[in-house]
Amino acid sequence: MKLTVNGAEHSVDVEPEMPLLWVLRDELGITGPKYGCGIAQCGACTVHIDGMAVRSCSVEVGAVDGEVTTIEGLGTPESLHAVQAAWIEHQVAQCGYCQSGQIMAAASFLEMNSEPTDEDIDAAMSANLCRCGTYPRIRAAVKTAAAKLNGA
Incomplete structure (x- = not known):
């Protein structure tokens, strides 16, 4: 295959x-x-x-x-995707176990909704669980990534 x-x-x-x-x-x-x-x-x-x-x-x-x-x-270490860069900027990860899934979900979401509200982000990301509870930082990182993807 x-x-x-x-x-x-x-x-x-x-x-x-x-x-x-x-x-x-x-x-x-x-x-x-x-x-x-x-x-x-x-x-x-x-x-x-x-x-x-x-x-x-x-x-x-x-x-x-x-x-x-x-x-x-x-992305690559030399050229991070906007979501990866925002995750670092907002220091989202604690234990980090869920973060690759969180980042992949956020990147796909932002392809569909480039100007999300807080409610949009919460709804889109609610299906990805974080045992450390970094949800406020996840929301902030998604907002930052959206702004970067929109040229801000």
């Missing part, structure tokens, strides 16, 4: 029912997406398929139709 991840094509020999998360982590060594709950409820495993945020723990690899982007492919 062929899979395009972060711009590179990979061939993997796995069952089509295997969750995308395990293909990324165990077969390709891409560890940004995290295992949190395994039932698509926490968001730690969030990746993009053709720009749309999805929970990789509940997507069968055989059903993937499009390019997969993980946190590793969102």
Whole structure:
């Protein structure tokens, strides 16, 4: 089976029912997406398929139709995505476990809503859980990233 991840094509020999998360982590060594709950409820495993945020723990690899982007492919250390830069600026992470999923969810959200209100941000990000409770910093970082993406 062929899979395009972060711009590179990979061939993997796995069952089509295997969750995308395990293909990324165990077969390709891409560890940004995290295992949190395994039932698509926490968001730690969030990746993009053709720009749309999805929970990789509940997507069968055989059903993937499009390019997969993980946190590793969102930006580079030399050229961070606006969301990644805002996360650093606002020092969002505490333990950091959920942050790759949070960032991927925020980046996809901002592609759909470039001028979000606080309520928009809260609604969009509410499905990604943070046990450390950094929600006010997450909201601030999303607002900063939106402003940067809009040229401010």
